[in-house]
Amino acid sequence: MSPGRLEAVSHVLRGLAAGHDDPPAVSTTTDLDTALRGADFVFSAIRVGGLAGRTADERVALELGLVGQETTGAGGVAYGLRTVPVAVRVAERVATLAPDAWVINFTNPAGMVTEAMRRVLGDRVIGICDSPLGLVRRAAAALGLDPARVSPGYVGLNHLGWLRGLTFEGRDVLPRLLADDDLLGRVEEARLFGPDWVRALGAMPNEYLYYYYFTREAVAAGSGRTRGSRCWSSRTASTPPRSPARPRRPPRGRGRAGSGTARTWPRPATPRAPANARPPTWRRAGTRASRWPSWPPSPAASPPP
Known part of the structure; x- marks a missing residue:
């Protein structure tokens, strides 16, 4: 338990309660049983091992040439192995x-953790994620629509999903978004994957699918400082020690420079996808995930954190 993080969260909750006529009382404790006793709802958002553990998960995977990210790939599996028992x-x-x-789980990897908790508590565990809602809001805003007035057709769960439709006043407006490069340029996910890519899919993928569609690029982008190490060093004003797996490869991409800055990605001179091209999801059976065809177009932004 981190007393500093506990105080930060309680400060945020007190701020949210301010201005309401009858807000709920906010109290804090470092004892789990005290916090749980008699509760009607439990919101679970924990990080077992802290940012140092996340950094290790990401770096070890990347140094082995695998995806190092807290919810996806080898890094996500490592984080899940540490988190699920807790x-x-x-x-x-x-x-x-x-x-x-009712338990509302916001702890990553959300799918693994929610499934594990449901084996104890059954249907009273709900796993949530804000990324699908964020995608819907960005798509609606790009079209100049009020996100509260659109009805999304989202296929999948949490990070593993696609926005396949966006209905406004009885009409699907997603095709209009997909057909317009200028509008797509306003949507973070479209900048990440590239307009030709999302048009080939006929849907807007969740940003975390980048790690599956662009595995090679994601590994290259993470070969510098990982998201975990950036967060950790910003808290400690020092860089955590590197794991002794093997020497770092020179970075081949540039990710997000820091919190609140724009995402950039140097676009190699890769041919644009032909009009009748299909995404490599349909690649020949037996090919490895890292062996991509000569297309799709390289992404124009860095991978999600």
């Missing part, structure tokens, strides 16, 4: 002290 223990305490409570 999440299960939390679920067991909820079952004992607040058996009627």
